[in-house]
Amino acid sequence: EGGSATRRRRSRRRMGEGEPGPTWPPLVRTLARISVAAAGCIFSGAALAVLGLCIPPALVFTHGRSVWREIESTACCRRLLATGKAGPELARLFSKVARFAMCLAAFVALACASSVVGAVAGALLGLTLPFLVATFGSGAPDHPWDWHGGRCCLRGDVAAERHQNRHLRALLEHGSLSxxxxxxxRRDGHGGHHNADHSIFVRFVLPPPGARRKGILVYQHGLHCHGSNTTSSELAxxxxxxxxxxALPDAVGHGQSDGDFALVTDFEELAEDLCHVCHSCRERFPRLPLFxxxxxxxxxxxxLAASSGMLGQELRAVLATCPAFLIHRPRESAADAIVDALPLDYLARILPKLPCDKGVVGVCYPEEAELRQRAVEDESWDGLVHTDWMRLATANTFKRDxxxxxxxxxxxxxxRNMEHPLLVQHGGADRCVDIRGSRYLVRTLxxxxxxASxxxxxxxxxxxMTEDEGTKAEYLETSLRFICEFCDSTH
Structure with missing residues (x-):
C-alpha cells in the first residue's frame, strides 16, 4: 500500500493545503511566518504612540477646568503662588506665568508617558499577534518548532510501520482476508474549513475470496482517532x-484525509462526507445492503448522515456507539462565564489550532489499571491519533453544537427525520459522553x-472495544445480530 502516491498524499495532509507542501522544515516555515512580526511591531507601535500623543489634548479639551484645578491644587503650585505676595500686580502676573508653566509641564509629561506606554503596548501587540497566528493559525505546521521536516510529512508512514496496521497485516499474511x-x-465542496476539492482516505477490508458477502459496513471513528487504529481494525x-x-474512512482533519489536523468545524459537513463515502461504496458493491x-x-x-435524506432506502440500519449527543461538563465556574463572553467564533477563525481545552484526554478508557494501560500504550504508539489538548476551532464547535x-x-x-432502524449501545460508566443523552434520544425517536433500541x-x-474480552465479544455479537436482521441480499 506504500509508494510515492501514498507519501504525496500524506505530505499534502500534513501540510493542510491539499497540494504537495514545501520541503522546508517546520521550524523554518514558522520563523518565516513570524518574520512579519517586525513590520507589525513597528506599525502598531507607531500607531499607538501617535494615539498616546492625542490623549493629553483630548483631556485638556474635554476636561480643561478640572485639569487646571488639579494643577493649582498641587503643593508645588501653591508654593510658587505664595511667593507672589510682594504686590498685587506682580502676584497676578506671577500667578499666570506659574499656571501656564505648570500646565505646560503637566501636558508634556502626560504626552511623553502616554506615547511611551502606547509605543510599548503597540510593539508587544505587533509581536504577539503574528507569533500566535504563525504557530496556531490556519495552515500552521502541526509541530511548528520541529527542525526535522520529515517528522510531519512522514508521520503516517511511521505510524503504519509501528502500530496501526499490525492487526490487518497478521491476517493478510495468512491469506484469509484482503x-x-x-x-x-470530493469536488463539490462547501463552506467551512473544507477545501472545494478534498480527498477522504478510506480503507476497505474484504471477506475471504469465494465467501458469501452479506453487506457493506461503513464504520466511522470518533474524535481525534482514525479508521485504522487498533479498535477500528479489530472491529473491521x-x-x-x-x-x-x-469501509474505514478517515474524517476530514483526521488520519490521512485532507484538512487541518484535529480540527472539526462543522458536524454536518463531516456527515455529508460520510454520505459521499456511502455512495462510493454502493457504486463498488451495488448488490449489497448498506449499514x-x-x-x-x-x-x-x-x-446526521442517516437523517439527511441523502442515503435513501439504500441504507438498511444504523448503529451508534456512545453517540456524542450530551457531553459531560464540569460545574460552571467564573472562568466559564468569561469564556462565554469572548467572541469565540471570531477567535476560532484566527487561531483555530490554539490548544485551549483538555477535552477527552484520560476519560475514555476503562478504570481497570491493566486495560487502561494497554489502551494508553496503543494510543501513544499510533502516530495518527491526536493526544494533545483540544484545539480552539474544535472546542468551539463542540461548545456551539x-x-x-x-x-x-x-x-x-x-x-428526528431518520427513518431507518437504529441500535444505540452505551457504557453505563461513560465519563466522556453522558448516557442520559442516548436515553433521551431513543425515547424521543x-x-x-x-x-430505536x-x-x-x-x-x-x-x-x-477497550474493555475486557467478555464485554468486547458481547458488544460485537450484539452488533452482528442486529445487522443480520436486515441482511437479505446475497452476492
Missing part, C-alpha cells in the same frame, strides 16, 4: 471474517413510533 485503500475525491476484522465488506456504524463523534455523524441546549435541539430536530453496558467506559 485489504485495500483509496482516496475518494471481526465483520470481514463473517462476510461483510468493511452505518460509528463511535462517539462517529456515532453522531452516522445519525453539543454543550448548549439550542445546539443539541437543532441536531435532534434533524435526527420511539415517541414517533420509530424502531438501547443496549446499556453497566459499569463500562466510553470505548467499549
Amino acid at each position: 485489504c485495500r485503500w483509496e482516496a475518494l475525491r 476484522l471481526f465483520f470481514a471474517e463473517r462476510g461483510f465488506v468493511v 452505518l456504524m460509528g463511535e462517539s463523534m462517529g456515532g453522531l455523524l452516522c445519525l 453539543l454543550l448548549s441546549f439550542t445546539g443539541r435541539e437543532r441536531l435532534l430536530h434533524k435526527i 420511539n415517541r414517533q413510533n420509530f424502531g 438501547l443496549v446499556e453496558y453497566s459499569g463500562k467506559c466510553h470505548c467499549l
Whole structure:
C-alpha cells in the first residue's frame, strides 16, 4: 500500500493545503511566518504612540477646568503662588506665568508617558499577534518548532510501520482476508474549513475470496482517532471474517484525509462526507445492503448522515456507539462565564489550532489499571491519533453544537427525520459522553413510533472495544445480530 502516491498524499495532509507542501522544515516555515512580526511591531507601535500623543489634548479639551484645578491644587503650585505676595500686580502676573508653566509641564509629561506606554503596548501587540497566528493559525505546521521536516510529512508512514496496521497485516499474511485503500475525491465542496476539492482516505477490508458477502459496513471513528487504529481494525476484522465488506474512512482533519489536523468545524459537513463515502461504496458493491456504524463523534455523524435524506432506502440500519449527543461538563465556574463572553467564533477563525481545552484526554478508557494501560500504550504508539489538548476551532464547535441546549435541539430536530432502524449501545460508566443523552434520544425517536433500541453496558467506559474480552465479544455479537436482521441480499 506504500509508494510515492501514498507519501504525496500524506505530505499534502500534513501540510493542510491539499497540494504537495514545501520541503522546508517546520521550524523554518514558522520563523518565516513570524518574520512579519517586525513590520507589525513597528506599525502598531507607531500607531499607538501617535494615539498616546492625542490623549493629553483630548483631556485638556474635554476636561480643561478640572485639569487646571488639579494643577493649582498641587503643593508645588501653591508654593510658587505664595511667593507672589510682594504686590498685587506682580502676584497676578506671577500667578499666570506659574499656571501656564505648570500646565505646560503637566501636558508634556502626560504626552511623553502616554506615547511611551502606547509605543510599548503597540510593539508587544505587533509581536504577539503574528507569533500566535504563525504557530496556531490556519495552515500552521502541526509541530511548528520541529527542525526535522520529515517528522510531519512522514508521520503516517511511521505510524503504519509501528502500530496501526499490525492487526490487518497478521491476517493478510495468512491469506484469509484482503485489504485495500483509496482516496475518494470530493469536488463539490462547501463552506467551512473544507477545501472545494478534498480527498477522504478510506480503507476497505474484504471477506475471504469465494465467501458469501452479506453487506457493506461503513464504520466511522470518533474524535481525534482514525479508521485504522487498533479498535477500528479489530472491529473491521471481526465483520470481514463473517462476510461483510468493511469501509474505514478517515474524517476530514483526521488520519490521512485532507484538512487541518484535529480540527472539526462543522458536524454536518463531516456527515455529508460520510454520505459521499456511502455512495462510493454502493457504486463498488451495488448488490449489497448498506449499514452505518460509528463511535462517539462517529456515532453522531452516522445519525446526521442517516437523517439527511441523502442515503435513501439504500441504507438498511444504523448503529451508534456512545453517540456524542450530551457531553459531560464540569460545574460552571467564573472562568466559564468569561469564556462565554469572548467572541469565540471570531477567535476560532484566527487561531483555530490554539490548544485551549483538555477535552477527552484520560476519560475514555476503562478504570481497570491493566486495560487502561494497554489502551494508553496503543494510543501513544499510533502516530495518527491526536493526544494533545483540544484545539480552539474544535472546542468551539463542540461548545456551539453539543454543550448548549439550542445546539443539541437543532441536531435532534434533524435526527428526528431518520427513518431507518437504529441500535444505540452505551457504557453505563461513560465519563466522556453522558448516557442520559442516548436515553433521551431513543425515547424521543420511539415517541414517533420509530424502531430505536438501547443496549446499556453497566459499569463500562466510553470505548467499549477497550474493555475486557467478555464485554468486547458481547458488544460485537450484539452488533452482528442486529445487522443480520436486515441482511437479505446475497452476492
